[in-house]
Amino acid sequence: MSNYAIETVGLNFNFGNQSIVKDLSLQVPKGSIYGFLGPNGAGKTTTIKILLNLLKSPADQVFVFGKEINSNRIATLKRIGALVEQPAIYGHLSGKENLINRCILLGLKKTKADEMLALVGLTEAADKKAGKYSLGMKQRLGIALALVSDPELLLLDEPTNGLDPNGIIEIRNLMIELATKHHKTILVSSHLLAEIERTATHVGIINKGQLLFQGTIDELHLLSKPMVEIEVDQTEEAAKFLASAGYEITSKSEIKITTPFSSSTESGKINTLLIKNGFTVSSLSKQRKDLENLFLDITKNN
Numbered sequence: 001m002s003n004y005a006i007e008t009v010g011l012n013f014n015f016g017n018q019s020i021v022k023d024l025s026l027q028v029p030k031g032s033i034y035g036f037l038g039p040n041g042a043g044k045t046t047t048i049k050i051l052l053n054l055l056k057s058p059a060d061q062v063f064v065f066g067k068e069i070n071s072n073r074i075a076t077l078k079r080i081g082a083l084v085e086q087p088a089i090y091g092h093l094s095g096k097e098n099l100i101n102r103c104i105l106l107g108l109k110k111t112k113a114d115e116m117l118a119l120v121g122l123t124e125a126a127d128k129k130a131g132k133y134s135l136g137m138k139q140r141l142g143i144a145l146a147l148v149s150d151p152e153l154l155l156l157d158e159p160t161n162g163l164d165p166n167g168i169i170e171i172r173n174l175m176i177e178l179a180t181k182h183h184k185t186i187l188v189s190s191h192l193l194a195e196i197e198r199t200a201t202h203v204g205i206i207n208k209g210q211l212l213f214q215g216t217i218d219e220l221h222l223l224s225k226p227m228v229e230i231e232v233d234q235t236e237e238a239a240k241f242l243a244s245a246g247y248e249i250t251s252k253s254e255i256k257i258t259t260p261f262s263s264s265t266e267s268g269k270i271n272t273l274l275i276k277n278g279f280t281v282s283s284l285s286k287q288r289k290d291l292e293n294l295f296l297d298i299t300k301n302n
């Protein structure tokens with residue numbers, strides 16, 4: 001049995017003669033929150049639509065819970081809940097009525113509506129017209145609608161797009177709760193790493209339809225090389241001096257210089273060298289490149 005909720009094997013997809021997804025091999029482990037990252041136009045929505053069989057993939061390139069999607073369409077889709085682009089909500093109906101409608105459509109008990117409202121934290125707003133909901137509440141209702149059928153896999157396409165910081169935190173917490181308490185596998189797309197780095201257990205980064213990185217969030221962290229940040233006076237001269245002493249200068253501003261970290265002893269040597277040569281070092285610290293910059297680097301070089 002496959003350990004992956006989703007596996008694509010060298011997936012290719014074209015719109016006309018434009019190649020949109022290129023040799024994409026995604027591996028989304030069961031139970032993970034998989035952050036599917038890439039800048040605008042990278043091919044995230046297209047891939048999610050392929051996973052939902054809204055766009056047809058070539059045979060034997062897309063597997064959901066180990067089953068080829070084209071030949072197991074209905075059975076597979078029953079196991080997936082999705083929020084792609086705008087949630088399909090009736091604005092003139094309350095949140096609860098929207099959910100009841102969905103329950104009727106799927107032949108489920110209406111009591112499921114209350115359960116879903118509680119799950120996404122909308123119980124108090126149950127009877128309010130959904131058209132009057134804030135953007136964040138609409139997204140949560142969209143997720144509740146996707147969850148009605150109790151799917152094992154949830155595909156969320158940029159669910160935090162346009163939300164304020166509170167809305168982002170609410171969706172983030174909801175995803176964590178769904179994965180940890182309700183054992184859902186979640187694939188969530190975003191163009192901002194910062195939005196999902198505290199939520200995701202795994203990350204796939206794509207640009208121009210190609211996978212540039214895939215691994216656990218810890219593996220991504222390992223890629224970010226540690227640096228030594230030195231706050232010093234006369235940065236221009238200090239940088240020249242360090243360069244002449246054989247140190248690589250990665251960046252320099254009016255107040256600080258950065259150089260790659262090699263060891264604590266080496267950092268100590270830099271400190272001593274600067275002080276002995278008349279510079280005033282006000283601080284020297286080891287820093288890791290933040291993930292957002294790492295993400296920009298990975299996508300920029302593609």
Ligand SMILES: Nc1ncnc2c1ncn2[C@@H]1O[C@H](COP(=O)(O)OP(=O)(O)OP(=O)(O)O)[C@@H](O)[C@H]1O
Pocket residue numbers: 015020038039040041042043044045046047191
């Ligand atoms: N129906 C379509 N017909 C032709 N080209 C399309 C169609 N849908 C998307 N594209 C193109 O496919 C590429 C990938 O688009 P996609 O929406 O998958 O990217 P994305 O990573 O989701 O970006 P965003 O974050 O902007 O939504 C873009 O160049 C887009 O213009």
